[in-house]
Amino acid sequence: MKLYLDPGHGGKDPGAEGNGLREKDITLDIAMRLRDILLNDYEKVEVKLSRTSDVTKSLSARSSEANAWGADLYLSIHMNAADRSACGYEDYIYSGLSNSSKAANYQKIIHDEVIKMNRLKDRGLKKANFHVLRETTMPALLTENGFISNSQDAVLMKQPSWRQNVAQGHANGLAIAFQLQKKKNYSPVPTIPIPGKSYKIIAGSFQSFDNAKNRVTALQAKGFKALVETANISGDIWYRAQAGVFSNRENAEQRMAHLKKSGFKDVFILT
Template sequence: MVKIVLDAGHGGTDSGAVGNGLLEKNLTLNIIKKIGNLLAEYEGVDIIYTRTDDRFIELSERAAIANRADADFFLSVHINAGGGTGFESYIYNGNVSSATIAYQNVIHAEILKAIGNMTDRGKKRANYAVLRETNMPALLTENLFIDNVNDAAKLKSEQFLLQVAHGHVEGLVKAFGLKKKAAASQTKTDTNTKEKLYRVQVGAFTDRENAERLVEELKKKGYQAIII
């Protein structure tokens, strides 16, 4: 079992960076929840959140949550500000394990790959409390600039935020060798195997001929279809 702590930066009375109609605390929570949902598709992962709603949590408490859980990895998600553009990641600027450096290398690369043609601001080190006070490898990511008009336009897109989350997850998958859970739909082995079927209702028609026409088209494509 791999214990991963997901930390959405800021929250509650601490909005974090503000710009272009966006609040950092909302974006980080959105991304963290997406990361958690994607990670739930993998075996042997215990996901721990420092917050799942809009509340203020002290930096020391965020680290304490991870330490009490004896987590294997701490991931803190943030949005940058200050007039720049692009993505960067941080590990502690003191003594860190070789695993911490390796994890940063892998996750940083996967995030850049997922978010497309964005400026790589580099793999950095800093004396951030959540990196300094955690007892396990820890990484903090700064995902674009909230006060940059072009970056903010991307941050307003749910699809882009999903790409950001996907990059984090792909990095974690590679770093920890995670395997996806077997899908129920992949259990078809022979005619004696019970298959799980999903009923999809396409729509309702006032003209039966239209309904019959759609049924025939679906059958031609290999789908089961009936009029009810």
């Protein structure tokens, strides 16, 4: 399967803004997580992203690139915005397509899997005349993953574990739709939330997603479970290598000591 993955907006176009969030940051984070799940867990998958950083890119450039590449599916990740009461998840295919089209079939499968993971109100399957749905030569789907203007949806968006689950929901749907085969030795990323006070181990903080991902790979190579999470610090997005979450401070300090002994010096505990 060749997936053209499009994190909506970017650069000079922030997309929707609200509750201390910018759409372009959330869409990129989810898309990068989805890319990693697909490439790490499944056989015979190619993923091309419309952007991997905060850059400006026109809609026509995105659709033309996907068409030239010959993608099997165009998947655009977005967050919604409206009045403060609007909330939930919905997705779109091109309005000119029938309910029996290949795109509609993919939409139903992916919709059902995302809804299982995102803890959002189900707003249903929809159609629209959006550029990326109309001008692409392959089946195309645009997902709207909650309302950034809704305070309850925004609380979820701020959680790395939620964004990981949304990415996983998309991956699960794609795996069913395209009958993807799991790699024999794939290692799922841990996303177990811990209620109440917790102590998070951060083994490196970076402004580059790729640098954070490289650190996670290095951690995993030495037997530590790890994942990339994002943090908004003074308006800038940072990517952190998380190497464990504990409800007990002593256990967290033991993990930090083990990490430092293994050569990871820039480790700290986040309460």
